Amino acid sequence: MHRILDGYARFFSSADLGEYRALAGGQRPHSLVITCSDSRIVPEELFDARPGDLFVLRNVGNLARLDEPSVAAALDYALLHLGVKNVVVLAHTDCGAVKASKNVDHLDTDGLKRWLGAEFFQGEDSEEAGKAAGLRQLRRVEQYPLFKKMADEGSVSASLLFFHIDTCALEVYEDGAWSVPERLALCE
Numbered sequence: 001m002h003r004i005l006d007g008y009a010r011f012f013s014s015a016d017l018g019e020y021r022a023l024a025g026g027q028r029p030h031s032l033v034i035t036c037s038d039s040r041i042v043p044e045e046l047f048d049a050r051p052g053d054l055f056v057l058r059n060v061g062n063l064a065r066l067d068e069p070s071v072a073a074a075l076d077y078a079l080l081h082l083g084v085k086n087v088v089v090l091a092h093t094d095c096g097a098v099k100a101s102k103n104v105d106h107l108d109t110d111g112l113k114r115w116l117g118a119e120f121f122q123g124e125d126s127e128e129a130g131k132a133a134g135l136r137q138l139r140r141v142e143q144y145p146l147f148k149k150m151a152d153e154g155s156v157s158a159s160l161l162f163f164h165i166d167t168c169a170l171e172v173y174e175d176g177a178w179s180v181p182e183r184l185a186l187c188e
């Protein structure tokens with residue numbers, strides 16, 4: 001606990017209190033980021049975002065399981081009440097959830113089985129499988145009726161990104177293929 005509170009003390013000593021004060025009355029994030037609970041994945045840092053910029057849903061394996069209330073609630077709220085313009089699924093290398101889908105004996109608790117039991121390993125290695133798993137989440141978002149309706153109206157879009165922890169490279173899935181674009185326009 002002391003590391004948490006020491007961290008807060010360091011944060012507070014340099015925090016831009018005016019920035020927080022300005023946000024106290026509400027938020028207007030431009031994107032919903034669905035990403036993994038993995039401690040190495042920090043969306044605010046990766047996307048150089050400030051408080052108020054990103055609405056973030058993190059869970060083990062960055063799953064967009066819209067049959068789960070916490071996932072559906074985050075997407076509903078982001079779309080209907082916050083008016084996000086982008087839904088970004090951010091997957092990553094060396095994902096424990098992806099690796100567990102190959103070695104199901106890693107799913108050794110009820111919670112892990114219930115959360116990850118329906119996932120599967122698709123591809124030659126964990127990078128391919130992580131990308132394939134990310135694509136399945138993107139499809140879930142795209143097929144969600146509320147998202148679909150708003151996307152058809154042109155008010156929101158969804159994208160899929162893959163972060164390489166070892167090199168900090170970011171790949172984007174576009175038109176059926178992965179590439180590293182020179183520039184990403186997440187915010188429209």
Ligand SMILES: [Zn+2]
Binds near residue numbers: 036
């Ligand atoms: Zn992960």
